[in-house]
Amino acid sequence: MKEFKLYDDENTLLMIPGPVPIHPRVLRALSRPIYGHRTNEFRALLTDIEKMLKPLFGTTGTVIMITGSGTAGMDAALRSFAKPGDKIISFVAGKFGERFYEIAKRISPNTVKVDIEWGKAIKPSIVEDALRKHRDTKIVTLTHNETSTGVLHPLPEISKIVKDYGALLIVDGITSVGGDYVKMDEWKVDAMVAGSQKCIGIPPGLAFVALRHEVEEYLESSTVSSSYYTDLRQYLDYWKNKNDLPFTGAVSLFYALYESLSLIHSEGLEKRILRHRRLAKITRRGIKSLGLEIFAEKGYESNTITAVRYPDNINDTDFRRIVRRYGVLIAGGQAHLKGKIFRIAHMNIIGEREILTALSVIELALRKLGFQVGSSGVQGAIDSILQFDI
Amino acid sequence: MKEFKLYDDENTLLMIPGPVPIHPRVLRALSRPIYGHRTNEFRALLTDIEKMLKPLFGTTGTVIMITGSGTAGMDAALRSFAKPGDKIISFVAGKFGERFYEIAKRISPNTVKVDIEWGKAIKPSIVEDALRKHRDTKIVTLTHNETSTGVLHPLPEISKIVKDYGALLIVDGITSVGGDYVKMDEWKVDAMVAGSQKCIGIPPGLAFVALRHEVEEYLESSTVSSSYYTDLRQYLDYWKNKNDLPFTGAVSLFYALYESLSLIHSEGLEKRILRHRRLAKITRRGIKSLGLEIFAEKGYESNTITAVRYPDNINDTDFRRIVRRYGVLIAGGQAHLKGKIFRIAHMNIIGEREILTALSVIELALRKLGFQVGSSGVQGAIDSILQFDI
Numbered sequence: 001m002k003e004f005k006l007y008d009d010e011n012t013l014l015m016i017p018g019p020v021p022i023h024p025r026v027l028r029a030l031s032r033p034i035y036g037h038r039t040n041e042f043r044a045l046l047t048d049i050e051k052m053l054k055p056l057f058g059t060t061g062t063v064i065m066i067t068g069s070g071t072a073g074m075d076a077a078l079r080s081f082a083k084p085g086d087k088i089i090s091f092v093a094g095k096f097g098e099r100f101y102e103i104a105k106r107i108s109p110n111t112v113k114v115d116i117e118w119g120k121a122i123k124p125s126i127v128e129d130a131l132r133k134h135r136d137t138k139i140v141t142l143t144h145n146e147t148s149t150g151v152l153h154p155l156p157e158i159s160k161i162v163k164d165y166g167a168l169l170i171v172d173g174i175t176s177v178g179g180d181y182v183k184m185d186e187w188k189v190d191a192m193v194a195g196s197q198k199c200i201g202i203p204p205g206l207a208f209v210a211l212r213h214e215v216e217e218y219l220e221s222s223t224v225s226s227s228y229y230t231d232l233r234q235y236l237d238y239w240k241n242k243n244d245l246p247f248t249g250a251v252s253l254f255y256a257l258y259e260s261l262s263l264i265h266s267e268g269l270e271k272r273i274l275r276h277r278r279l280a281k282i283t284r285r286g287i288k289s290l291g292l293e294i295f296a297e298k299g300y301e302s303n304t305i306t307a308v309r310y311p312d313n314i315n316d317t318d319f320r321r322i323v324r325r326y327g328v329l330i331a332g333g334q335a336h337l338k339g340k341i342f343r344i345a346h347m348n349i350i351g352e353r354e355i356l357t358a359l360s361v362i363e364l365a366l367r368k369l370g371f372q373v374g375s376s377g378v379q380g381a382i383d384s385i386l387q388f389d390i
Numbered sequence: 391m392k393e394f395k396l397y398d399d400e401n402t403l404l405m406i407p408g409p410v411p412i413h414p415r416v417l418r419a420l421s422r423p424i425y426g427h428r429t430n431e432f433r434a435l436l437t438d439i440e441k442m443l444k445p446l447f448g449t450t451g452t453v454i455m456i457t458g459s460g461t462a463g464m465d466a467a468l469r470s471f472a473k474p475g476d477k478i479i480s481f482v483a484g485k486f487g488e489r490f491y492e493i494a495k496r497i498s499p500n501t502v503k504v505d506i507e508w509g510k511a512i513k514p515s516i517v518e519d520a521l522r523k524h525r526d527t528k529i530v531t532l533t534h535n536e537t538s539t540g541v542l543h544p545l546p547e548i549s550k551i552v553k554d555y556g557a558l559l560i561v562d563g564i565t566s567v568g569g570d571y572v573k574m575d576e577w578k579v580d581a582m583v584a585g586s587q588k589c590i591g592i593p594p595g596l597a598f599v600a601l602r603h604e605v606e607e608y609l610e611s612s613t614v615s616s617s618y619y620t621d622l623r624q625y626l627d628y629w630k631n632k633n634d635l636p637f638t639g640a641v642s643l644f645y646a647l648y649e650s651l652s653l654i655h656s657e658g659l660e661k662r663i664l665r666h667r668r669l670a671k672i673t674r675r676g677i678k679s680l681g682l683e684i685f686a687e688k689g690y691e692s693n694t695i696t697a698v699r700y701p702d703n704i705n706d707t708d709f710r711r712i713v714r715r716y717g718v719l720i721a722g723g724q725a726h727l728k729g730k731i732f733r734i735a736h737m738n739i740i741g742e743r744e745i746l747t748a749l750s751v752i753e754l755a756l757r758k759l760g761f762q763v764g765s766s767g768v769q770g771a772i773d774s775i776l777q778f779d780i
Contacts, residue, residue, distance in 0.1 A: 003656070004653065004656040004657040004658070006657075006665070006739060006741045007741060007743065010413070010414040010415060011413060011414065011739060013743070023400070023401065024400040024401065025400060031421075263394065266393070266394040267394040267396075268394070275396070326741070326742050326743050326746075327741060327742075327743035328743065349396060349401060351396045351397060351716075351717060352716055352717075352754075353397065353403070353716050353717035353718065353747060353750075353751060356716075356746075356747060356750035356751065356754070357743060357746060357747040357750070359750075360743075360746035360747070360749075360750055360768045360771075360772070361743060361746065363768065363769075363772060364742075364746070364772045364775060364776070367772060367776060368776060368779070376766040376768055376769050378750045378753065378766055378768040378769075379753075379766050379768075381750075382750070382753060382754045382757060385754060386754070386757060386758060389758070
């Protein structure tokens with residue numbers, strides 16, 4: 001008999017930046033009997049799914065669906081455009097910017113890393129400086145919403161500059177797509193990556209790469225990719241010619257995806273985004289009420305994840321162990337931010353109720369560890385909720 | 391397409407007095423393929439279940455399992471012992487005491503109703519007075535934990551008196567069994583009823599009647615019941631002779647029941663009861679912090695449900711609509727208590743997290759309706775949690 005724990009791994013509120021809480025309707029889709037993946041029925045499902053995905057990226061271009069993690073999507077996006085020797089600039093302001101840089105370096109030794117202090121935004125001027133210095137830049141990589149720091153980088157402004165310099169812009173939108181505004185076509189982002197287990201609301205296992213129309217042709221005519229599994233040209237070829245996937249897809253995840261996208265569009269994408277933005281504001285207000293500080297640079301706070309600076313004398317492991325014991329899973333810091341921040345994700349079907357729950361448990365853990373909270377985080381959050389909801 | 395609601399009927403925290411939140415492991419058992427109910431396998435399952443049920447009633451006697459609601463259990467228990475003309479005393483201190491009286495009256499016109507103010511406890515002296523007045527009493531009916539008022543009646547003391555007067559004691563334990571102390575053998579309670587959707591932690595659909603050894607024989611030799619489906623003698627006969635049910639049982643509910651009882655015993659019944667008692671204390675502390683009053687008579691507060699008096703100018707419908715909108719379902723008052731109280735259940739897998747969530751949302755709703763809360767209910771609850779958990 002399994003040892004009893006009230007808040008076991010099936011009864012825990014996930015407020016980590018993916019996996020996220022999943023709607024029961026979506027979970028049920030996962031247990032649908034599996035049908036053949038080379039069938040008209042499955043292709044019809046994929047076609048519906050791809051149509052529903054496009055608006056999440058703000059594009060009329062193709063959305064490639066890869067069975068793999070978000071990193072598979074990043075790898076595919078970059079590797080399908082870049083070849084050894086290409087000048088790539090990777091802007092790194094956190095763990096996931098770093099990952100894009102690692103991928104870029106693996107492809108081309110001619111990769112330039114531009115470091116930005118973690119927690120700060122990648123300002124357009126930084127991008128302009130780098131591009132002015134490296135006029136031969138072919139590709140720029142960027143993280144839209146940096147999950148490790150809770151910063152939303154100013155993508156529209158950055159994109160404008162990248163385009164002025166004639167480079168391709170490949171963006172990791174893993175924790176923005178489906179939860180915040182993404183307008184690839186309008187912003188002229190060439191390729192944008194997303195993962196399934198964040199704001200798209202299903203379990204991990206699928207990655208998406210949306211391609212702007214203009215670059216699809218370019219990709220079709222190129223012979224770049226050094227990869228096989230993550231070569232976007234194969235995916236594009238199969239998609240355009242047969243509405244199919246080149247390799248076996250994770251069938252049940254696609255069933256779940258169809259349900260989740262249906263939910264997303266029944267809420268309405270705009271409403272969904274505004275909900276995420278509202279929840280981020282409520283969270284920040286609650287955190288500040290407790291007397292804690294938001295880690296992200298002011299004015300650039302993420303709408304899907306909030307990073308919070310630990311006060312002195314609060315040990316990360318102890319703190320998150322208590323929060324976990326009371327049934328809420330939040331994230332710690334990564335790399336050099338380990339022990340310095342904790343992170344609360346508010347993605348997918350998270351609502352006011354979950355924010356209040358998380359803030360209550362955080363308040364409990366802080367007090368248990370002897371921290372004198374400013375005032376109740378819940379009271380602050382309620383103040384904020386009441387302002388939104390007259 | 392269904393209209394989108396974040397907190398729809400699949401994404402709502404149930405804090406009504408049944409149905410209650412169900413552990414995912416138990417929910418999964420509901421989707422087990424159905425097997426034949428007249429098989430050795432199913433009888434073996436029933437046998438295991440009955441063994442696991444006994445401690446919840448504190449009896450070594452038989453626990454009869456009926457497919458039906460809790461009311462079916464009450465009907466079965468009373469109708470199998472009482473016959474027309476029998477003197478029955480029904481103590482009524484709430485909606486469910488009333489129901490037992492309705493059943494009793496239907497069986498025997500010679501039923502005496504003893505009214506106690508709703509919210510107050512049935513004191514032993516009241517019971518003694520009634521029995522002294524009606525020395526020919528054959529059966530006494532009583533609610534152990536009155537769900538409509540949040541009162542836990544002093545069953546051990548009452549039982550002692552009923553036994554002194556030589557009457558049978560039939561008790562509705564629908565919202566106590568599995569969540570609070572029930573010691574039928576020790577207290578000499580003759581028959582005790584429970585339902586599946588309260589502290590036993592599965593969906594509605596099963597009722598249980600536990601019989602003290604001493605009355606089993608009496609029942610076997612009697613020819614009382616005017617019912618067919620709820621005639622306990624048939625159940626007892628099938629059970630004793632073949633470990634089977636007389637009529638087709640709700641097979642999947644028994645699968646779920648097996649899982650839930652396994653969970654209950656893996657936590658440990660004593661620990662589970664102490665958890666319910668702790669959560670009740672935390673809830674009351676939180677409610678008082680908000681500046682609200684507990685409805686139940688002091689010293690007799692239920693450990694599985696807390697009834698709260700509405701402050702002036704808070705409209706029940708408005709209040710509960712807001713609470714519901716933020717994803718928590720709580721109960722209103724019943725009968726003449728409608729609009730006067732609301733009720734928060736803390737049963738089954740409810741823990742500190744859910745209490746904090748409910749209190750947050752209640753605080754939000756009260757403030758939205760213009761009520762000046764005393765202080766944060768969550769802060770009060772956290773104070774209480776910190777006292778329990780050093």
